[in-house]
Amino acid sequence: MSLLQRLEQANYQxxxxxxxxxxxxxxxxxxxxxIRHQYPDLKHQTVAVRFKDLSNFCAQILAFDGWCSKLYLLSDKALLPDDITLFPDGVSSIASQPEHRELLSKEITTHWFMATSGTTDIPKWIGHSLDSLTRAVKINVNNAALRWALCYQPTRFAGLQVVLQSLLTGATLVDCTNGDAAQRFTEMQRGAVNAISATPSLWRQLLMTNEMLSLPLKRITLGGEIAGQRLLDNLAALFPQAKLLHIYASTEAGVGFAVSDKKAGFPLNWLKQGHNGLSFKVDSRQHLWLKPPQKPDINLADRIDVEGFLDSEDLVEVTEDRVHFLGRANGLINVGGSKVQPEQVEQVLLQHPAVLQARVYAKSNSVLGQLVAADLQVAPNHDVKTLKLQLIQHCMASLARYQLPTQLNFVDNIATNASGKLSRKREDKE
Incomplete structure (x- = not known):
């Protein structure tokens, strides 16, 4: 059943x-x-849409799912596939194949394509079905009463998840995709938001506004980055009545899993028992492998093993009864041959009460190849020299010598990319 048919059947008022x-x-x-009446020739064609405004975007994906053979969601940086040409109103298309003409009266299965975020690499196009995209959607009366702040771009996997969750449950969407944290908070207030899904980086920025308690939050979700224990504890303390989830999902793996126990990482027993139709394993390199109910995109064949597990390319560490995320395997900093995970260093820095936001990156070095550097946003009224010494001592208690930041920069703001994540592409020269 297409997305449009599902909403017609639900008849939300x-x-x-x-x-x-x-x-x-x-x-x-x-x-x-x-839209279907205006562009009847698009049926069974490949169509691409860009996000301009939320109402038009939602109408377009409703119109094209079950109507077009392929639907590409274009982010600002994503390039059109070679066989698609520009079409009016922000819609792009290619001509349908002749053999499809006799099927025009039938509903079809639309393949949805999204580009990976390209945080550490060139974006790739990954395909999904509507069923796989909506596997985690839960329809109940409580969900229908939610007013979701859309903080991710809806052409990204995380943003599309919020859009589909909201539409299929009869909830309300509020566009909070633009502006800094203060501007987004203003939109949240204006839209009477009571549910927010955002990256941990954006959550930290929102909390810095010191006005979040004015929102009657019922649902809090974090995704796209590692959800550290300090942030989870802060959100749980500020909003004790809210349901707090941190979600693992990706454009490549699709809908993953949600952790609801307010603890960082996920339970160790999931590696043996699986969870919510998903199977897990960790290899000798500390890569997390996932086996989703649906087959991954064929473009990921080089990352799928004979058992059907997909290499997530996320590094994890097993500690007692928990599996903790360390960061992306392709984002390592090479310090004289020793590998440093920037996210791991960030999580240590963020445990210090003075640190509000942190970004760790490589600094080129002629002797060791790379060193570890960090940009930090800290609470006001701290003596920089004293705090710098405290942070070095704090890091030394949890990190190996080669993992220690050799440069700490105190900054007013740490920018995020269109996905709400910290950029991993920066490297400072000597």
């Missing part, structure tokens, strides 16, 4: 999009039907 001009579910469905 509520607000779908909360913006300057609100859009109800019935209006959204009508807009999607008008």
């Amino acid at each position: 509520t607000t779908a999009i909360a913006a300057e001009c609100e859009c109800s579910y019935s209006e959204l469905i009508n807009n999607a039907q008008q």
Whole structure:
């Protein structure tokens, strides 16, 4: 059943999009039907859409799922595949194949394509089905009462998850994808948000506004980056009535899993028992492998083993009864032949009460190849020299010598990319 048919069947009588001009579910469905009537030749074609505004984007994905053979969601940096040409109204398409013409009256299965974030590499196109994208959606009365702040770009995997979760449960979406943390918070207030899904980096920025308690949050989710224990503890203390989840998912692996016990990492017994239809294993390199219910995209064949497990390329560490994330395998800093995981150093720095945000990256060195450097946002009214010494001592208690930051930079702001994640591409020269 297509996305549009699901909403038609649900018949939600509520607000779908909360913006300057609100859009109800019935209006959204009508807009999607008008798109199909306006562009009948798009049926069975390959179509690509860019995000301009939330109401039009939602109407487009409703119109094209079950209508077009392939649907590409284009982020700002993603390049169009070679066989797609520009089409009016932010929509792109290619001509359908002749053999499809006799099937125009039938609903079809649409293959959705999204580009990976390209945080540490060139973005790649990965395909999914609507069923695999909505595997974790839970429909109940409580979910219908949620007003979600959309903080991720909806053409990214995490953003699309929020959009689909909201649409299929009859909830309300509020566009909070633009601006700094203060501007996003203003949109949250304006839209009476009670549910937020964002990266840990963005959550830290939002908490720095010191106004988050004015939002009556019922649902808090974190994804896209490592959710450290200090941040989880802070959110749990500030919003004790909210359901707190940190979610593991990726464009490559699809819908992964959610951890609800308010602890960093995930339970060790999941490696043996699996969880929510997902199987796990860790190899000798500390790579986490996942076996989802659906087959991964064929473009990932070089990362799939004979048992059907997909190499997530995330590094993990088993400690007692927990599996903790260390960071991406391709994001290592090479210090004289010793490998340093920048996320691991960040998590140690973030455990210090003065540190509000941290970004660790490589600094070129003619002798050792690379050294570890860090940009830090810290709480006001700290003596820089004293704090720097405290942080070095703090790191020495948890890190090996080669992992220690050799340069600590105190900055006013640490920017995030379009996905809400810290950029991993920076390397300072000597």
